[in-house]
Amino acid sequence: xxxELTKGNEAIVKAAVLAGCRAFYGYPIxxxxxxxxxxAKYLPAAGxxxxxxxxxxxxxxMLYGGAAAGVxxxxxxxxxxxxxxxxxxxxxxxxxLPCVIxxxxxxxxGLGNIAPEQGDYNQVVKGGGHxxxxxxVVAPYSVQEMADLTTLAFDLADRYRNPVMxxxxxxxxxxxxxxxxxxxxxLPEAPGWSxxxxxxxxxxxxxxxxxxxxxxxxxxxxxxxxxREAERNEVRWENWRTEDAEIVLVGYGIMGRVLKxxxxxxxxxxxxxxxxxxxxxxxxxxxxxxxxxxxxRAFAVVELSTGQLVDDVRLALEGRAxxxxxxxxxxxxxxxxxxxxxxxxxxxxxxxxEEVLAHV
Amino acid sequence: xxxxxxxxxxxxxxxxxFERKGELPHQTHYCPGCGHGIVHKLLASAIDGLGVRDRTVxxxxxxxxxxxxxxxxxxxxxAAHGRAPAVATGIKRSRPDSIVVAYQGDGDxxxxxxxxxxxxxNRGESMTVIFVxxxxxxxxxxxxxxxxxxxxxxxxxxxxREKWNDGYPxxxxxxxxxxxxxxxxxRVSLGDNKQIMQAAKAIRRALxxxxxxxxFSLVEVLSPCPTIWKLTPVEAQKFVRDEMGALFVPGCVRxxxxxxxxxxxRAAAPALADVPRLIGLTSGEEAVPAAERDxxxxxxxxxxxxxxxxxxxxxxxxxxxxxxxxxxxxxxYGPEMRSGTSNCHVRIGRHPVDSPLVSRPNVLLALNEPSLxxxxxxxxxxxxxxxxxxEVPEGCERDDVRLAAIPVTxIADGIGAGKVANIVMLGALLELCxxxxxERVRGALRRLxxxxxxxxxxxxxxxxxxxxxxxxxxxxxxxxx
Numbered sequence: 001x002x003x004e005l006t007k008g009n010e011a012i013v014k015a016a017v018l019a020g021c022r023a024f025y026g027y028p029i030x031x032x033x034x035x036x037x038x039x040a041k042y043l044p045a046a047g048x049x050x051x052x053x054x055x056x057x058x059x060x061x062m063l064y065g066g067a068a069a070g071v072x073x074x075x076x077x078x079x080x081x082x083x084x085x086x087x088x089x090x091x092x093x094x095x096x097l098p099c100v101i102x103x104x105x106x107x108x109x110g111l112g113n114i115a116p117e118q119g120d121y122n123q124v125v126k127g128g129g130h131x132x133x134x135x136x137v138v139a140p141y142s143v144q145e146m147a148d149l150t151t152l153a154f155d156l157a158d159r160y161r162n163p164v165m166x167x168x169x170x171x172x173x174x175x176x177x178x179x180x181x182x183x184x185x186x187l188p189e190a191p192g193w194s195x196x197x198x199x200x201x202x203x204x205x206x207x208x209x210x211x212x213x214x215x216x217x218x219x220x221x222x223x224x225x226x227x228r229e230a231e232r233n234e235v236r237w238e239n240w241r242t243e244d245a246e247i248v249l250v251g252y253g254i255m256g257r258v259l260k261x262x263x264x265x266x267x268x269x270x271x272x273x274x275x276x277x278x279x280x281x282x283x284x285x286x287x288x289x290x291x292x293x294x295x296x297r298a299f300a301v302v303e304l305s306t307g308q309l310v311d312d313v314r315l316a317l318e319g320r321a322x323x324x325x326x327x328x329x330x331x332x333x334x335x336x337x338x339x340x341x342x343x344x345x346x347x348x349x350x351x352x353x354e355e356v357l358a359h360v
Numbered sequence: 361x362x363x364x365x366x367x368x369x370x371x372x373x374x375x376x377x378f379e380r381k382g383e384l385p386h387q388t389h390y391c392p393g394c395g396h397g398i399v400h401k402l403l404a405s406a407i408d409g410l411g412v413r414d415r416t417v418x419x420x421x422x423x424x425x426x427x428x429x430x431x432x433x434x435x436x437x438x439a440a441h442g443r444a445p446a447v448a449t450g451i452k453r454s455r456p457d458s459i460v461v462a463y464q465g466d467g468d469x470x471x472x473x474x475x476x477x478x479x480x481x482n483r484g485e486s487m488t489v490i491f492v493x494x495x496x497x498x499x500x501x502x503x504x505x506x507x508x509x510x511x512x513x514x515x516x517x518x519x520x521r522e523k524w525n526d527g528y529p530x531x532x533x534x535x536x537x538x539x540x541x542x543x544x545x546x547r548v549s550l551g552d553n554k555q556i557m558q559a560a561k562a563i564r565r566a567l568x569x570x571x572x573x574x575x576f577s578l579v580e581v582l583s584p585c586p587t588i589w590k591l592t593p594v595e596a597q598k599f600v601r602d603e604m605g606a607l608f609v610p611g612c613v614r615x616x617x618x619x620x621x622x623x624x625x626r627a628a629a630p631a632l633a634d635v636p637r638l639i640g641l642t643s644g645e646e647a648v649p650a651a652e653r654d655x656x657x658x659x660x661x662x663x664x665x666x667x668x669x670x671x672x673x674x675x676x677x678x679x680x681x682x683x684x685x686x687x688x689x690x691x692x693y694g695p696e697m698r699s700g701t702s703n704c705h706v707r708i709g710r711h712p713v714d715s716p717l718v719s720r721p722n723v724l725l726a727l728n729e730p731s732l733x734x735x736x737x738x739x740x741x742x743x744x745x746x747x748x749x750x751e752v753p754e755g756c757e758r759d760d761v762r763l764a765a766i767p768v769t770x771i772a773d774g775i776g777a778g779k780v781a782n783i784v785m786l787g788a789l790l791e792l793c794x795x796x797x798x799e800r801v802r803g804a805l806r807r808l809x810x811x812x813x814x815x816x817x818x819x820x821x822x823x824x825x826x827x828x829x830x831x832x833x834x835x836x837x838x839x840x841x
Contacts, residue, residue: 002647005678005687017639023454042639047629049453053446054479061443061476065419065450068437069458073450091440175716176674176689178681185635195435195451197458199414205380205429207438260714335719 003178008146009034009076011179012102012166013042015147016074019154020187021100022048023073025062027055027081030114031170032104035076046185056081060088060101067097068206070194072154076102078170079112079120082128089163090129093223094208098157098191100150101135102166104173105304107331115331116170118253121308124167125281132220134227136164136234137281141256143177149279151182156234158188160226167281169304171254171333227283236279237288241267245274247347248296250289250313252278254333255302261336266343273343281309286316293320298347300324302339304332371404373413373433380430389427393593395550395583395600396425399492399559403461404432406564410571416459417451419444423465424498442473445480448487456626459570460487467497470506470530477532481576484541486623488566489578491532494585495604502588506530509607533580533613543620544569544577545613550584551601555610565617573622582608651684655709657795658718660735662692662703663727663748667769668782671808672725673704675786678804679796680708688716701730708796723793725785727768729753736761744793746785764792766828772821780814780821787825792833798822 006014012035013024024039036052043050049066053059059075066073077085082103092099105120107113122128125137136156138149146168153164190196195204210216238256241263242248251259256277266273276292278285293299299321301310310325317323326342328334334342370376377385390396407413416434420426422441429436435458439447444462452460462480469477469491480487496514497503504514504521507529511520521529533545544566548559559581566577582604584596591599630638659676663669670691677689690705705718722743726732732747733756739745741760747753752765766788772781783805790798801822809815 002642003681004641005674005681005689014639014641017635023450025450045630045638046635047627051449051453051483054475057443058446058449058476058479061440061446062450062453064439064443065437065447065452066454067450068447069417069451069454071454073454087440088443095438171690171716174691176677177713177716178687181636181641183636185632187632195417195437197415197417197435197451197455197460202414202433202435205436205438207429207436209426209438254717257713258715258717264714333717335717336715337719 003180005176006143006179007034007176008140008143008168008173009104010038011143011146012076012150013038014181015150016100016154017042017046017048018182018185019072019151020185021072021074021154022046022187023066023071024049024075025051025053025059025066025073026075027053027059027077029078029081031106031116031173032076032078032081032102034173035102035104056084057088060085060092063099063101064088064092064095064097067092067099068095068195070190070196072188074100074102076104078104078106079108082120082123086123086129089135090131090133091208092163093129093133093135094131095206096161096223097163097206098161099163100153100157100166101163102150102168105167105169107329113331114170116254116304116333117329117331118169118255118304118308119329120167121281121303121305124165125312133223134162134282136160136162136230136283137167138164138236139167139252139279139281140172141253141277142172143175144179145279146172147179147181158191160230162226167253169253231283234280235283235285235288237285238275238277238279239288239292240275240277242274242276242292244272245292245295246272246297247274247343248292248299249273249275249302250278250299250309251275251302252281252309255304258334258336258339259302262339262343265336265340269340269344271343271347284312284316286312289313289316290320293317296321298322298324300326300343300346302326302334304329371401371408373404373407373416374431375433378430381427388431390424391587393584393586393596394424395492395494395581395585398550398556399490399581399583400428400431402556402560402563403463403490405560406567407434409564410567412459412567412571415457416461417455419448419451419460419462421462421464421468423468425463425465425492426499428463442468442471443476444468445473445476445485445487445489449480449483449485452485452487456486459567461567462487462489464489464491465498466491466493466495466505466507470532478536478539481536481542481578482539484543484575484623486570486573486575488570490563491578491580492583493532493580493608494583495529496585496588498585498588507608509603529607531608533578536578537613541576542578542614543575543616546615547580547582547608547610547613549582549600549605549610551582551597551605555601558610569617569620574617574620575623580608582610648682648684651710653710655685656711657706657708657723658721659706659708659723659725660703660718660721661706661725661727662701662731662735665700665702667702667727668779669702669727670704672782672786673706675783675801675804675808676706676708676795678807679800682803683796683800685709685796686712688713690716701728703731723789723795725789727781727785732756736763744789746788746792748781748785762792764788764832766832768825771824771828775817775820775824777817780817783818783821784825784828787822788829788832789825790822791826791829
C-alpha cells in the first residue's frame, strides 16, 4: 500500500480505528486537538462513538465506561488535561481496564505554553495518580510510529488489561510525514469480563474497591506481577550506531530524531557517538542501557525537560558510567549543532579533567 | 385501588444471597432505617417489572451505596466519586441496548459530580439516574452535603449550615429543569408509605422511559439517614417527610414522556473491509518507487500568518513524496510565533529524514522581511534564498548564497488573489533550483486544493512564478547581492 502524508495527531486516530477503536471521548487542548477533531470525523464513519466531554475529568470517566463495556476506546490530551485525568487513570488501572491515552506534550508547568516540551515524562511514566499502579508508555519519534505504536498500544492494553499511554511531544503530533497504515482493519471481540448489558455478562463486575487490607494487598501484588511481566516482555528500544560507541546519547520523541543527526555530526567531528532511543518508556530499557555501559565511556541524556528521563538512565546504570545531561525547555528544541557543541564542550573538558587526574 | 400488589418476594434483580458481601449474606450493609434499602428494592422491582435484568448495568457511586453491586444481580460497574454519569455515558454509547442506571448520593451527584450530571442531562443521555438525597455525607461520617438544610449541624458545619459561609442547599431537579434535553425529572420522598408508593411509580417510569429509548431521566429520592442525623428510624422518616420535604418539595418537575422523541438508533456499522476507505485511506494505491536522484533539501519557509507558509510547505512535501523521496513537514513553534509569524521546516531527500528540524537550510523562502533577517544568516553556503520584495533589504547581504528578491505578493495581487503569493514563490523556486518536477507539484496541488477555482488560480500563480524566475535567471538580476 502507498504511503500517505499524514499529520502525527491524525495518524493516531487512523491507526486506532484500524485497530478496532470504536469509542473516543475527549476535550480540546492544544497541541492535541487534531486528535479529537479527527476522531469526531472517523469514529462515527467507522460505526463508533465520539463524545466531546465537558472536561478531561468526564472524558477519562467516559473512557472508563467505554472500556468497561468491552470496546476498544481511547482519549487524548496534553499536560494540563492529563493532570486532570490522573484520578481516572488510577481507577482504570485499579479496575484493570484496557484503554489507550495519548498525551501530546506542551510546555508547563501551569498554563505554560502550547509549544512542545517533554515535561510530562514523570506524570505519565511514573504514574501520576494515586496508588500502586503503572501505565505502559510508548514514545513515538515519527509519524509512522504514531500509527504503529498506537496499534501496539491497543494490543498491549488488552494483553495486560491496563491503560497504555502514547507519549509524544507537540512536534511529533504536529508534523507530517508519509505513513504506511495497516493494510486492513480489525475488530477484536469484546472480552469475556466486560459488562455489556447482556445475559452472559450479567455476573460481571468492574470495580477498583477492595475494602479488606488483605484483599487489596493481593490485588496490588497481582498488578505488580503484571508489571514485572511487562518488564520482561515488552521493552522496546532502538540502538543507532552503538556497536562501537564511546558516548551513548539517550533521547526519545523529537529528540530521538535530532540525536540521530548529532550522531552523524559527532562522528564526522571525531567523537564516536551512538544513540539509545527508548521506544517504551515504561517498561524502560534499563538492561539495554547497562549493556551499552560495558563499552561506552559515558552517557549523555538530552530531553525537553529539566531532568526526568535522565533519572531512569541513572537508575539503570547504577553508577556504571558517568551521565551528562543537556536540556532545553519552554518550547525550545535544541538544534543538532547545539547538542554537538554541548558534547564537544563536555567531553573535551572531561577528557582534560581525566588527564589532569591521571597526572596527579 | 392501588395497581401494586404487596409482595414479600425478593426481586429477581437481587441476588438470592449477598455472596459478594462475604459474612452475613442475608442482610445489607446499610444501617437500620436507612433509605438505601428501600430505594434498592424499588429499583429492583422496576427492573423485574420491565423484564430488563439481563440488559441492566448498574453504575454505583462513591458513598454508602458504593456496594450496591453486592445486591443487584445485574451487570455492575463501580465509578469514581461523582463520575457515574460520565461512566454511564461511556457504557450506554457503546452498548445502546443496555439499560444503564447511575445510582448516586447527594455529595456524589450535587457536589463533586455537578459538572458530570449537568452535562449528561444536557446531552440527553438515555440513562436513568437515581439520586438519593439524605442531606448529609453518610459514608465519611456526617460532613455537610450540598443539600444540607440551612442551620443544620454537621461535622463540617458545627455551628449549623450558614448561608454566607456555605451557600444554600442545591435543588437538583430544578437546576436540571433549566435544560432542554431531560425527559423526566421527579422528586419523591420516603417520608411515609404513600410517598414510598409514589417513589416506586417514579422509579419505574424513569426506567421505562429508558427502555423506550426516550432519553435522560432522574428521580431524586429524599431519604432518611438515622445514624448520622442521630435520630431513631421513625424520627428520621418524619424528618424526611416534614423538614426535608418542606425544603425540597416532592413532585414531578418535568415529564415529557409523551412527546419526547426516541434517540435515533445508531447507523449500522460498516463492513470492516470498508473501514480504511471510510477514514480516508486510499487502499490499493501502489507504492511510489524510490527516487534515484541524490537530493537533500532542507527547506525553511517563513512569513506572516495567513501568507500560506504552512500550505507552501505541504505542497512541497506532498510533491516530494509523490516523486518517491523521503519527506517531512514540521510547523515551527517558538517565540517567533507570538508576533503572528509562521514558519515551517520541510525536508525532501533520498535517505530517511533524521531530524525534521531545519537549522541549516539550503533553501530559504522568506515571505517577509523579518523572516529574511532572522533566517538568512543560517542558510548554508551555496544555498538558495527567495525573498518576497522588489529588492533585497539593506543588511541582508550574503555573497555565498543565491539570493533573489521577487515581489510575490504584488504579483499575486496582479493575478487577482493575494492569497496565492506562496504559489508564485513556489513557481520561482522550481525555476531557480532543481527541487521536484512541476508535474509532481501540480499533482500535489490537485490533491490538496479541492476548490477548482483556487486550483486554477494556483496553476496561474505557479506559471507567473516560473516566468519571474526565468527573468531573474536571464538577467542575473538580484542574484548574489
